[in-house]
Amino acid sequence: MKEYDRYQDIPQKYRWKLDDILENKTFDEWLAEYEKLVRARIEIKDSKYDSIESYLEDVKLDEQATIIAFKLHNYSSNWRNTNVTDTQANTAVQKFTTLYSQLKSELGSEENRFFVHIDKMKQWKDDPRLKDYKRDMEDLIDSYEHKLSDDVENYLIKTSIGNPNPHNVFAILTNSELDFGVITTSKNKKIKLTPVNRSKLLKSNDEAVRKGAYKNYISAFAKHKNTLAELLYQHFKKQQVEAKVRKYNSTVEFLTHSDRVSDEILQKLYEQVSNRKSVFKKFNKYHKIFYKQRFKSTMHDWDATRDLVNVKTEYSIEEAKDLVTKALEPFGDEYINQIKKALTQNWVDFMSAKGKRSGAYSIGSSYGIEKKYILMNFNGTLKSVSTLAHELGHSMHSYYSDTRQSLNLSQYPIFLAEIASVFNELMLFDYLLKNSHDDKLKFTILTDVINGFIGTVMRQVEWSNYEYNLFAAIEDDQPVNNWSAISKLYFENSKKYSLKSNPKYNEEKTIASVYVPHFYYSFYVYKYAIGQLSANYFFAQYKKHGSAALQSYINNFLSAGSSDYPINILNKVGIDLTSESFYADGFTYVAELIDEWIKLGKKIFKVN
Numbered sequence: 384m385k386e387y388d389r390y391q392d393i394p395q396k397y398r399w400k401l402d403d404i405l406e407n408k409t410f411d412e413w414l415a416e417y418e419k420l421v422r423a424r425i426e427i428k429d430s431k432y433d434s435i436e437s438y439l440e441d442v443k444l445d446e447q448a449t450i451i452a453f454k455l456h457n458y459s460s461n462w463r464n465t466n467v468t469d470t471q472a473n474t475a476v477q478k479f480t481t482l483y484s485q486l487k488s489e490l491g492s493e494e495n496r497f498f499v500h501i502d503k504m505k506q507w508k509d510d511p512r513l514k515d516y517k518r519d520m521e522d523l524i525d526s527y528e529h530k531l532s533d534d535v536e537n538y539l540i541k542t543s544i545g546n547p548n549p550h551n552v553f554a555i556l557t558n559s560e561l562d563f564g565v566i567t568t569s570k571n572k573k574i575k576l577t578p579v580n581r582s583k584l585l586k587s588n589d590e591a592v593r594k595g596a597y598k599n600y601i602s603a604f605a606k607h608k609n610t611l612a613e614l615l616y617q618h619f620k621k622q623q624v625e626a627k628v629r630k631y632n633s634t635v636e637f638l639t640h641s642d643r644v645s646d647e648i649l650q651k652l653y654e655q656v657s658n659r660k661s662v663f664k665k666f667n668k669y670h671k672i673f674y675k676q677r678f679k680s681t682m683h684d685w686d687a688t689r690d691l692v693n694v695k696t697e698y699s700i701e702e703a704k705d706l707v708t709k710a711l712e713p714f715g716d717e718y719i720n721q722i723k724k725a726l727t728q729n730w731v732d733f734m735s736a737k738g739k740r741s742g743a744y745s746i747g748s749s750y751g752i753e754k755k756y757i758l759m760n761f762n763g764t765l766k767s768v769s770t771l772a773h774e775l776g777h778s779m780h781s782y783y784s785d786t787r788q789s790l791n792l793s794q795y796p797i798f799l800a801e802i803a804s805v806f807n808e809l810m811l812f813d814y815l816l817k818n819s820h821d822d823k824l825k826f827t828i829l830t831d832v833i834n835g836f837i838g839t840v841m842r843q844v845e846w847s848n849y850e851y852n853l854f855a856a857i858e859d860d861q862p863v864n865n866w867s868a869i870s871k872l873y874f875e876n877s878k879k880y881s882l883k884s885n886p887k888y889n890e891e892k893t894i895a896s897v898y899v900p901h902f903y904y905s906f907y908v909y910k911y912a913i914g915q916l917s918a919n920y921f922f923a924q925y926k927k928h929g930s931a932a933l934q935s936y937i938n939n940f941l942s943a944g945s946s947d948y949p950i951n952i953l954n955k956v957g958i959d960l961t962s963e964s965f966y967a968d969g970f971t972y973v974a975e976l977i978d979e980w981i982k983l984g985k986k987i988f989k990v991n
Contacts, residue, residue: 399461522641615896651961920965922972
């Protein structure tokens with residue numbers, strides 16, 4: 384698929400129309416309107432607490448300013464992402480971010496003012512005029528018991544700019560300074576290994592390349608294992624200290640409190656996923672059998688992602704649009720009409736160009752913006768078709784939340800963000816499996832879905848359990864401030880998720896304990912697993928109950944926004960994260976896919 388030298392050369396029908404965001408005004412006109420509204424808020428920032436009417440006046444001003452901020456942010460940042468070196472686009476981004484920061488500084492801490500008037504706010508929260516803000520107010524009231532003194536809070540705010548950012552340190556080390564070495568091919572050609580080309584090299588038909596990519600990558604991190612272990616420990620320790628001084632029962636409670644995720648839910652997740660791992664024994668067994676039959680050699684660790692079949696299928700953008708539209712038709716008229724609008728009215732920026740941001744996304748903060756824009760770098764592969772379905776899932780989640788909820792309740796939390804997108808992928812794969820007569824294509828699709836489940840559920844839960852245990856060890860003052868202790872803690876946890884009956888400690892394989900980027904943020908990877916399992920649940924309901932299940936999904940999940948805590952939203956659509964049946968259904972679905980994959984593999988590779 385062609386990459387254009389200049390963004391402007393991409394056909395207009397495959398570019399988004401960002402000017403629609405501005406609604407016939409200029410960027411600077413919106414900027415002036417935004418400043419006017421925020422300055423009006425600054426004038427009443429203290430007096431608004433004099434009466435509930437004054438407070439409501441500020442709420443309305445804030446809503447108007449927020450919608451304009453969404454426009455300014457999405458227009459400027461998405462314009463820049465089509466060409467990150469564009470001077471005008473970068474100037475627009477800078478103008479908005481500078482004004483935003485300046486006004487935020489002048490407005491000061493709303494939270495602190497709220498706490499000064501907390502007794503009054505406890506009464507006002509029940510006023511029906513503030514019903515859309517009641518939960519936010521209750522959350523602030525609840526957080527008051529974890530608040531430190533004003534002097535300490537102000538000190539933390541003012542000194543936060545000087546705090547080291549562990550993820551930035553990790554990213555600089557791994558993306559810029561780590562030397563992954565050179566791989567020598569079987570024909571004595573030299574290839575420089577990087578994090579970018581690693582996945583491609585692991586699929587090479589040259590074993591020397593695959594083995595080199597696997598070994599060199601691990602070795603590069605192993606050389607810095609002590610530094611990384613110290614960085615990780617300090618990151619976890621800092622969070623543990625803050626949780627303790629803010630009087631939370633544990634660090635994990637501190638990090639999950641905003642979503643109201645209980646320890647019971649986490650323990651059930653760890654227990655159920657660990658207990659059901661045996662589903663993948665057949666998959667691993669036949670993966671090795673098919674590999675040996677296909678390549679006449681034994682499979683090693685560095686062979687795990689090598690393609691067993693070659694499917695030379697390339698899709699045009701128009702073919703991708705048609706496939707996705709047909710796959711999503713069961714969602715009904717309103718849903719599919721919005722999909723058609725997205726694909727024909729320039730919601731999607733399809734093509735690659737020099738200077739354009741890589742990857743794909745659907746915009747956030749979209750309330751008040753009709754088009755839920757999508758950036759892609761479409762390359763004609765099945766993965767690109769799947770990515771289009773995935774991003775449209777995000778956009779449709781935004782569409783329903785924005786049109787069914789008020790501004791303050793419209794933005795669905797990260798906890799729920801991947802469910803709609805993964806569900807759309809499952810609908811696409813289901814359509815392709817039912818309508819394809821190519822066994823190799825079906826085998827490839829099933830391989831991707833099964834490996835996706837392993838990566839999103841099994842691996843993320845194992846990693847989350849490790850993070851949980853590391854926090855617990857630090858809270859218990861265990862000496863885990865070194866590589867040896869951290870790697871052994873990682874290994875002990877991994878045994879719960881291993882398919883081997885008696886796994887042995889292997890330092891090389893425990894390097895993951897310090898090289899996973901997620902670990903250098905805050906505790907959240909368990910959300911990916913819950914998202915995948917929830918998408919599987921919705922898909923299973925659709926297969927059982929048809930359109931009625933899809934309408935319930937649209938009305939009670941996609942339309943819910945942030946109208947309740949994420950756990951409660953899931954409960955309302957029948958998902959109980961403490962129920963064994965929820966996990967059983969998800970793993971039963973994958974077991975069925977594995978059986979179909981084995982059946983196809985036996986046919987393709989002529990295995991009895």
